[in-house]
Amino acid sequence: MAQSRHHIFKQFAASEWQGFRKGVEKEGLRADASGFIAQTPHPHALGSALTHPRITTDYSESLLELITPVYDTTAGMLEALGHTHQFVQQNLGDEVFWAASMPCGLDGDSSIPIANYGSSNVGKMKHVYRQGLAVRYGRMMQSIAGTHYNVSLPEGFWQQWQQAVGDSELSLQDFKSEQYFWLIRNFRRRSWLLMLLFGASPALDQSFVANVRHNLSSFNANTFFGEQASSLRMGDLGYHNNAQASLNICFNELKTYTRTLERAIHTPWPPYEKMGINRDGEYIQLNTSVLQIENEYYSALRPKRTVASGEKPIHALMSRGVEYIEVRCLDLDPFAAVGITAPQVDFLDLFLLDCLLQDSPRIGDDECARLDNNFKDVVARGRGRDLALQLGNRSVNAGETALELLDSLQPLAEQLDGWNGDATYVRALAEQRHKLEGSWCLPSQQVLDAMVSSGLGHRDWALDMSLKHKHSLLAQPLSDAVQQQYTAFSLESLQQQQQIEAADTLSFADYLNQYQQS
Incomplete structure (x- = not known):
């Protein structure tokens, strides 16, 4: 009888675990x-959103995105994220960095300014x-915020793992991609658990659903909430749309994933064709396909590969394989100054590693439908003690x-802690177990309890939390060296944007055509 992957992993020596x-x-x-929502442009002191290595914008000019480098420790990663938060807070003036996933006050689409990346072709394409x-989905759903967690295992591990499981027929590149999709299949089976443990958006400001039909309950005069919801961000009011509902993106292996995703980028969608690409002499979308580019596909997880300038993500994956995975379903933790905590990160590492070590058969259509339903049910009714999954x-x-x-x-937590000589993973696991025992203190319930205790609706409560985080971060001044580093990042990024703009030789129409034909 073949050894289980857990048993194979147990035979690794501490010195082999990286x-x-x-x-x-x-x-x-x-x-x-x-x-x-702020109506001001991206703060000049934060540099260029196009080229800054750590501070950019997502959909809106008002929607910041802070990016850490890659670290091999949770502490190092969170320290870097904290430094970036501190620098940002220094340069926001009277504004705050919103603590919640569901947005602050809005006044329809026109109140959400689309991000501006300058006059270069690459900047125009992003805009x-x-x-x-x-034009496809409206701007409201694009104002929602979350945390994306990127994780990989080092090259040395994959070399040892390939030898340990006895799969020598594939190149290391193809083996890694195969194993990452092994992990992804099990992530799909278990992703509902992350929504239960980390869903933290059960309520929203009434301005988000003004003139929109919904089935939410009234919390007070200006706040609605889901009676049992864990994450409105990941529900019907968040990232979804009819065109993408028609997609059948297959997460079984790299070949089927890239093939089905690329088909969506080249499949016309009649409502988008009716809109056209230009309106009044201005581009309103990149093309009229189901997806403009790969990133338009909303999913709880993505296989990723670092891309070169002008390279399509699909082509990078096809040519060089999966480099890391991106967990995209995480709500901001509104109680944490940087939106995420060390125990959460450590639990995610443990959870994802176990997804690699468990048996992971291909997912058929029937199972795929059940998994989607389980995820949706926890998102919509995760706080219900009697919720049933299939x-x-x-x-x-x-x-x-x-x-x-x-x-x-x-057992896996104890094994990793034994190698590391501490109790990191056991403690992270215990923290998650505590949420499900006794009083059932899920983050989504903690948010509602805090709102009730404060007597505030969602907007005022989140504003209060945002101000508390701002004050706590500003009370920890950056060292001179770090301050100088971030100031240099901003200045250099502004110079880089100017250089990119000066180097353009193609018209935007030719640039876009060249990109799409590549």
């Missing part, structure tokens, strides 16, 4: 002192892509199944 490689992309709106999102042919209680899954991670 840990995780990790980074974070953390989004958050800039809001004014009243809790309304037109966002304009395309606006695992295979069985109906199971979500909370009990979650505890069983956490218990199954205990």
Whole structure:
């Protein structure tokens, strides 16, 4: 009988374990002192959103995105994220960096300025892509913020793992891609657990759903909430749309994933064709396909590969394989100054490693539908103690199944801690178990409890939390060396943007055509 992958991993020596490689992309709106979305341009002191290595914008000019380099420790990654937050807070004036995933006060699409990246062709393409999102889905859903966690295992691990599992027929590149998709299939089976443990957006400001039909309940005069919701961000009011509902993106292996995704980029969608590409002499979208580019596809996780300038993500994956995975379903933790905590990161590492070590058969259409339903059910009704999930042919209680899954991670946590000589993973696991035992203190419930305790609606409560985080971060001044580093980042990024703009020789139409034909 073949050894289980867990058993094979147990035979690794401590000296052979090289840990995780990790980074974070953390989004958050800039809001004014009243809790309304900022109408000001991206602060000049934060440099160029096009070229800054750590501070950019996502959809909106008001939606910041902070990016860490890759680290091999949680502490190093969070320290870097904290430094970037401190520098940002220094340069926001009276504005705040919004602490919640669901947005601050809005006044329809026109109140959400689309991000501007300058006059270069690459900058224009980023802007037109966002304009395309606006005409396709509206701007409101693009104002939602989250945390994306990027993680990989080092090259040395993959060499040892390939030898240990006895798969020598594939090149190391193809083996890594195959194994990452092995992990991804199990992530798909278990992603509902992350929404239960980390969903933290059960309420929203009434301005987000003004003139929109919904089934939310009234919290107070200016706030709605989901009676049992864990994450409105990941629900029907968040990242979804009819065109993408028609897609059948296959996560079984790299070949099927890239093939189905590329087909979506080249499949015309009649409503988008009716809109056209230009309006009044201005580009309103990059093309009229189901997807303009790969990033338009909303998913809880993506296989990723660092791309060269002008290179399409799909082509990078096809030519050089999967480099890391991006977990995209995480709400901001509104109680944490940087939106994410060390125990959460450590648990994610443990969870993802176990996804690699468990058996992972291909996912058929029936299972795929069940997995999607489980995820949606936890998003919409995760706080319900009687929520049932469908695992295979069985109906199971979500909370009990979650505890069983956490218990199954205990041996792996102890193994990693034994190698590291501490209790990092056991403690991270215990923190998640605590959420599901006794009083059922899920983050989504903690948010509602805090709002009730404060007597505030979502906008005022989130504004209060944002101000508290701002004050705590500003109370920890950056060292002179770090301050100088970030000042240099900003100046250099502005210079780089000017150089890119000066180097353009093609018209935007020719540039776009060349990119799409590449």
